[in-house]
Amino acid sequence: MNGPSTPLPPGTLDELLSADIDGELERAAADHGLPVDAARAAIGAPEATARRAALVRARDLVAPAVPLEPADADRLVAGALEQARHENELAAARRRRTRVDAARRVAIAAASIVVVFGGIAVLARGTSSSSKSSGSKALSASPTNESAQSRSLASALGDVSTRDALRNKVLQRLPPADNKPPPSAVSAPKAGDSTGQGLASDAAGGAEQRAIALMLVGPKGQRGPAVPGSAGSGRAECVARLVEHGGVPPAPAFSGTGTSDGRSVYVAAFRRRAGGYDVYVLRAADCSVLRRAVF
Amino acid sequence: MIHAVCRRVLTNADDALDAAQNAMIAVARHIDTFDRRARFSTWCYRIATNAALDEARRRARRPAPVETLPEPRPGGVRVDDAVADRIDIDAALALLSPDQRAAVALRDLLGLDYAEIAAVLEIPPGTVRSRIARGRAALADLMSGEAGPGGNPAPDAEHPTSRAP
Numbered sequence: 001m002n003g004p005s006t007p008l009p010p011g012t013l014d015e016l017l018s019a020d021i022d023g024e025l026e027r028a029a030a031d032h033g034l035p036v037d038a039a040r041a042a043i044g045a046p047e048a049t050a051r052r053a054a055l056v057r058a059r060d061l062v063a064p065a066v067p068l069e070p071a072d073a074d075r076l077v078a079g080a081l082e083q084a085r086h087e088n089e090l091a092a093a094r095r096r097r098t099r100v101d102a103a104r105r106v107a108i109a110a111a112s113i114v115v116v117f118g119g120i121a122v123l124a125r126g127t128s129s130s131s132k133s134s135g136s137k138a139l140s141a142s143p144t145n146e147s148a149q150s151r152s153l154a155s156a157l158g159d160v161s162t163r164d165a166l167r168n169k170v171l172q173r174l175p176p177a178d179n180k181p182p183p184s185a186v187s188a189p190k191a192g193d194s195t196g197q198g199l200a201s202d203a204a205g206g207a208e209q210r211a212i213a214l215m216l217v218g219p220k221g222q223r224g225p226a227v228p229g230s231a232g233s234g235r236a237e238c239v240a241r242l243v244e245h246g247g248v249p250p251a252p253a254f255s256g257t258g259t260s261d262g263r264s265v266y267v268a269a270f271r272r273r274a275g276g277y278d279v280y281v282l283r284a285a286d287c288s289v290l291r292r293a294v295f
Numbered sequence: 296m297i298h299a300v301c302r303r304v305l306t307n308a309d310d311a312l313d314a315a316q317n318a319m320i321a322v323a324r325h326i327d328t329f330d331r332r333a334r335f336s337t338w339c340y341r342i343a344t345n346a347a348l349d350e351a352r353r354r355a356r357r358p359a360p361v362e363t364l365p366e367p368r369p370g371g372v373r374v375d376d377a378v379a380d381r382i383d384i385d386a387a388l389a390l391l392s393p394d395q396r397a398a399v400a401l402r403d404l405l406g407l408d409y410a411e412i413a414a415v416l417e418i419p420p421g422t423v424r425s426r427i428a429r430g431r432a433a434l435a436d437l438m439s440g441e442a443g444p445g446g447n448p449a450p451d452a453e454h455p456t457s458r459a460p
Binding site: 011014015017018019022024027028031051054055057058059060061062063065066068072073076077079080081083084087242245247248272273274275288289290291292294 | 296298299302303308309311312313315316317319320322323324353354356357358359360384387388399400402403404408409420421424425427428429430431432434435438439
């Protein structure tokens with residue numbers, strides 16, 4: 001046990017001083033096995049005065065709240081309301097679907113009975129019927145080269161070396177950022193489950209997110225032309241790696257190609273829950289993240 | 296206040312907005328499960344803190360850019376600007392662990408007592424006291440020039456009384 005004449009370790013002294021600043025000295029002293037008088041003597045020593053003042057300054061440093069811009073506050077409220085409305089609609093749709101499913105099961109059962117009894121009746125009459133096979137038209141949905149070409153042009157950003165160039169070129173290819181949540185795998189974090197397990201599912205969904213990203217961007221960079229001279233992985237692969245790494249939604253709102261300081265890059269933009277976009281510039285050579293910006 | 300907590304815990308404006316958005320959505324989603332055992336504000340702070348800590352974990356998984364472009368400062372005068380010349384608060388707080396920042400923010404920003412902070416963070420009061428003391432000590436050392444960005448962050452050791460015997 002430390003007595004008043006024994007110098008306290010710096011960490012213990014800091015803790016007693018900090019607790020005293022907050023009016024919690026008695027409990028702190030007890031937890032350290034010190035009589036309150038001994039603790040008071042220790043923190044009242046002249047050499048502790050300067051330390052107390054420093055701790056008070058540290059407290060005062062953290063105390064002021066960083067103001068929130070009114071526009072940001074409005075966006076946060078709108079985002080929360082929009083999400084609540086979206087979830088209510090989903091719940092209602094689920095309830096409707098449950099009712100429709102039940103009705104469909106009844107209808108299928110009834111139809112099955114009719115078919116079975118109809119078949120029995122036909123067999124009983126000993127009749128047979130033949131049906132001619134009719135030629136079916138081959139409906140081939142050939143992709144329109146025109147639309148593919150326009151997509152390619154839209155995703156080729158050109159030089160994005162500067163922040164302004166990146167911002168302008170990406171944003172003009174994206175719809176104005178509203179407050180709708182990004183795709184669901186990350187859009188409904190359980191931050192409010194009060195258990196601190198909020199986004200733990202993100203990590204578990206890594207493979208799924210990669211699959212979604214690959215599916216949406218296309219395995220061979222279908223939304224844009226391959227970057228000439230790119231020795232690294234394709235755009236889809238780079239975006240998928242980024243998604244797999246975590247911390248971004250499972251699918252980009254946009255991905256494209258470009259150059260930054262003469263290097264071939266891929267650009268991927270992800271919608272942020274709080275509005276705006278997270279934009280990543282990935283080096284085509286090795287998929288490393290060259291820059292990240294929020295617009 | 297939800298945003299203020301997230302801002303202090305995350306030390307980054309964009310991440311704080313994301314976390315605040317998650318927290319507000321969670322409040323709206325779980326409002327019917329609020330059982331009045333704690334004060335509503337405490338319940339909200341718990342959600343906000345959890346959202347911020349979740350965001351911090353996600354940020355830790357995010358790949359770090361290899362180069363950065365200067366970010367334009369948002370317009371308007373910030374309260375922090377009063378001391379910005381002396382010390383960058385965000386850079387200083389970034390030296391602490393997210394858990395320490397949460398404890399310090401709940402105490403110094405919101406004025407919760409140790410018992411309330413313990414309830415919000417679901418940790419023993421002794422651990423709260425320890426985290427606050429270590430956080431403030433690290434900030435104090437930084438201000439006095441004993442540590443700096445790249446210096447030693449305060450270790451987040453649990454308080455002795457909270458350890459298993």
